[in-house]
Amino acid sequence: MSQALDPVLQVALDVPLPRLFDYRGSAEIVPGSLVRVPFGKGVKTGVVVAVAAQSDQPADKLKAVEAVLAVTPLPSDWLALCEFVSRYYQHPLGGVMSLALPPLLRQGKLPRKLKEKPAGGAETVLPVMPVMLDEQVVAVAAISAASGFAPFLLHGITGSGKTEVYLRAIATVLERGGQAMMLVPEIALTPQLEGRVAARFPQARIAIAHSGVADAGRTRGFLDAHAGRADIVLGTRLAVFMPLPRLQLIVIDEEHDGSFKQQEGLRYSARDVAVFRAKQRGVPIVLGSATPSLETFHHATSGRYRLLELTRRAVAEAPPRVAVVDTRREKLQDGMSAALLAAMSERLQRGEQSLIFLNRRGYAPVLACPACGWISGCRRCAANLVVHLADRRLRCHHCGLEAGIPRACPDCGNVDIHPFGRGTQRLEAALSERFPEARILRIDRDSASTPVKWAALLDAIHEGSADILVGTQMLAKGHDFPKLTLVGVAGADAALFAADFRAPERLFAQLMQVGGRSGRAALAGEVLIQTEYPSHPLYQALIAHDYAAFAAAQLAEREQAGFPPYVFQALLRAEAKQLDDALAFLAAARESALALGGSVTLYDPVPMRLFRKMTLERAQLLVESASRPALQAFLTSWVAGLYNQKTPRDLRWHVDVDPLEF
Numbered sequence: 314m315s316q317a318l319d320p321v322l323q324v325a326l327d328v329p330l331p332r333l334f335d336y337r338g339s340a341e342i343v344p345g346s347l348v349r350v351p352f353g354k355g356v357k358t359g360v361v362v363a364v365a366a367q368s369d370q371p372a373d374k375l376k377a378v379e380a381v382l383a384v385t386p387l388p389s390d391w392l393a394l395c396e397f398v399s400r401y402y403q404h405p406l407g408g409v410m411s412l413a414l415p416p417l418l419r420q421g422k423l424p425r426k427l428k429e430k431p432a433g434g435a436e437t438v439l440p441v442m443p444v445m446l447d448e449q450v451v452a453v454a455a456i457s458a459a460s461g462f463a464p465f466l467l468h469g470i471t472g473s474g475k476t477e478v479y480l481r482a483i484a485t486v487l488e489r490g491g492q493a494m495m496l497v498p499e500i501a502l503t504p505q506l507e508g509r510v511a512a513r514f515p516q517a518r519i520a521i522a523h524s525g526v527a528d529a530g531r532t533r534g535f536l537d538a539h540a541g542r543a544d545i546v547l548g549t550r551l552a553v554f555m556p557l558p559r560l561q562l563i564v565i566d567e568e569h570d571g572s573f574k575q576q577e578g579l580r581y582s583a584r585d586v587a588v589f590r591a592k593q594r595g596v597p598i599v600l601g602s603a604t605p606s607l608e609t610f611h612h613a614t615s616g617r618y619r620l621l622e623l624t625r626r627a628v629a630e631a632p633p634r635v636a637v638v639d640t641r642r643e644k645l646q647d648g649m650s651a652a653l654l655a656a657m658s659e660r661l662q663r664g665e666q667s668l669i670f671l672n673r674r675g676y677a678p679v680l681a682c683p684a685c686g687w688i689s690g691c692r693r694c695a696a697n698l699v700v701h702l703a704d705r706r707l708r709c710h711h712c713g714l715e716a717g718i719p720r721a722c723p724d725c726g727n728v729d730i731h732p733f734g735r736g737t738q739r740l741e742a743a744l745s746e747r748f749p750e751a752r753i754l755r756i757d758r759d760s761a762s763t764p765v766k767w768a769a770l771l772d773a774i775h776e777g778s779a780d781i782l783v784g785t786q787m788l789a790k791g792h793d794f795p796k797l798t799l800v801g802v803a804g805a806d807a808a809l810f811a812a813d814f815r816a817p818e819r820l821f822a823q824l825m826q827v828g829g830r831s832g833r834a835a836l837a838g839e840v841l842i843q844t845e846y847p848s849h850p851l852y853q854a855l856i857a858h859d860y861a862a863f864a865a866a867q868l869a870e871r872e873q874a875g876f877p878p879y880v881f882q883a884l885l886r887a888e889a890k891q892l893d894d895a896l897a898f899l900a901a902a903r904e905s906a907l908a909l910g911g912s913v914t915l916y917d918p919v920p921m922r923l924f925r926k927m928t929l930e931r932a933q934l935l936v937e938s939a940s941r942p943a944l945q946a947f948l949t950s951w952v953a954g955l956y957n958q959k960t961p962r963d964l965r966w967h968v969d970v971d972p973l974e975f
């Protein structure tokens with residue numbers, strides 16, 4: 314009898330179902346508590362979302378909570394944040410919470426206690442702070458004077474001192490006793506930035522949160538933030554979920570960066586979630602970039618966000634000179650023009666560094682037999698195996714499949730098979746033949762495969778023990794290399810005509826970023842872009858350093874063509890062993906959508922561009938609306954119904970709201 318009076322706990326568990334689970338609890342368990350509960354044959358960790366007087370289930374069917382974790386219950390704004398993300402991205406709440414929790418808490422464990430060491434210490438040296446430029450002063454003042462929810466776009470050219478603005482704004486927040494959260498892209502979270510923040514705030518406690526931090530450390534950081542002990546949270550997209558009782562400021566550096574969007578499981582945009590969070594908590598948020606996403610720029614020009622601009626470089630006199638090299642009438646040598654090679658020789662003679670940007674790792678994108686037409690395809694994906702000569706392997710960049718490099722064509726036996734195309738390894742090899750005296754470093758995800766290797770490469774560049782850098786976009790962001798005065802772009806034209814409507818936006822941002830690495834110190838910088846389309850407006854905008862003109866032209870095109878940010882999109886994707894199964898599921902989903910009505914446009918199900926991955930066939934269905942609320946309302950009722958749609962056993966589906974990849 315007495316058991317019936319025990320409160321019923323509604324618990325979010327990480328299972329792929331859009332519902333909560335009821336358990337019998339006790340009076341001291343409140344919403345936000347972490348609990349261990351029996352589930353199926355095992356035990357799961359979950360978050361108590363609500364406490365109710367009774368359950369829809371018969372009282373004797375309810376199981377009891379096994380244990381409560383010794384963690385202060387998560388606050389209601391954290392629960393509300395997860396609920397928003399669950400609703401907006403159409404993802405079960407338990408899955409959202411599981412992702413939002415740090416690794417150990419997710420498993421129902423606690424980190425071992427560390428001996429408390431006081432933050433800072435007597436020997437701390439006061440950081441040297443530069444005298445601010447006028448535009449920086451204006452920006453910091455505007456951010457610090459803001460009260461309540463206030464979104465800012467800090468649009469500053471590369472090297473204009475955006476980071477300095479963030480640090481000053483954070484300093485104000487700390488003086489007022491607040492907490493600040495700063496998110497950076499996956500790749501730019503270098504020890505450099507961590508060091509810079511730590512050096513600036515020697516008295517502050519900083520919680521670092523990214524995938525490179527060990528489970529226990531991340532969990533401790535989360536608990537420090539939650540308890541209000543951490544003053545600054547610095548991390549990648551997953552840090553957006555850190556509970557912060559005294560939150561007063563959010564900073565998103567390089568807000569345009571694609572790594573803020575998670576591309577698997579819960580497909581959320583940490584930038585967009587951060588904007589929601591700023592609104593929810595009534596605090597300012599600063600989105601910073603030299604090349605803002607068109608979505609954000611559109612908000613800034615339409616007055617929803619306040620635009621702050623930094624138009625001058627903080628240290629160097631002027632941004633680098635950008636020029637195009639017309640390669641239409643020239644026979645390139647290993648993919649390089651005479652002009653680029655001459656510019657590199659000059660740098661070598663002067664003891665300066667050059668960076669050649671080629672956004673394709675490996676030796677060559679494919680191995681092929683000219684006799685029979687065989688190419689090195691991946692047997693699991695609709696993609697080619699990339700030639701990696703450094704360790705003599707063929708490798709699929711989508712599924713990781715590896716194979717040795719065959720001596721002869723596997724189909725016809727021809728021994729004269731060739732790598733086609735060019736990646737960073739091939740460029741590196743060609744350059745070391747051409748400049749045998751030069752010290753060449755290749756920087757891509759293969760050479761910088763671990764944080765330790767990456768840090769060693771960065772050190773080598775800083776010490777000046779490299780003359781020529783060959784690198785992918787890994788090198789593009791957030792680095793200051795004082796001796797780097799030349800950036801060469803080996804070839805980027807393909808993106809001008811890609812099917813993806815966001816390709817030009819990405820290319821512009823990449824080239825602006827990578828170009829911005831040159832001439833950041835006392836030496837003047839130069840950027841040479843090899844192209845067969847020298848008069849293309851995108852390159853012309855780069856030459857003129859005119860982001861605004863480029864953005865305006867792109868936005869006009871998008872509006873004309875009906876692309877985001879003028880429409881809102883969601884994708885329903887399905888994958889199965891048979892393409893027909895995936896397409897049939899989507900066709901049925903489309904039927905149920907038509908029956909629902911609503912002001913959305915439904916396209917036909919189509920195979921994805923990468924239509925096979927890991928032996929699964931993949932297809933998708935695009936839904937669009939000019940109204941975000943209309944799209945949201947439609948998705949909510951549609952997706953709820955999809956859980957009841959009958960599917961073949963091997964079929965998996967998911968929804969991607971505001972998709973970046975098609």
Ligand SMILES: Nc1ncnc2c1ncn2[C@@H]1O[C@H](COP(=O)(O)OP(=O)(O)OP(=O)(O)O)[C@@H](O)[C@H]1O
Binds near residue numbers: 472475
């Ligand atoms: N007011 C200033 N006076 C002198 N130096 C400054 C000033 N502001 C910033 N700097 C220096 O200029 C360099 C570039 O600044 P910062 O890294 O903040 O620029 P950024 O805009 O974030 O660059 P990017 O986006 O290109 O990485 C740094 O070395 C920084 O210490």
Ligand SMILES: [Zn+2]
Binds near residue numbers: 692713714927
């Ligand atoms: Zn593959």
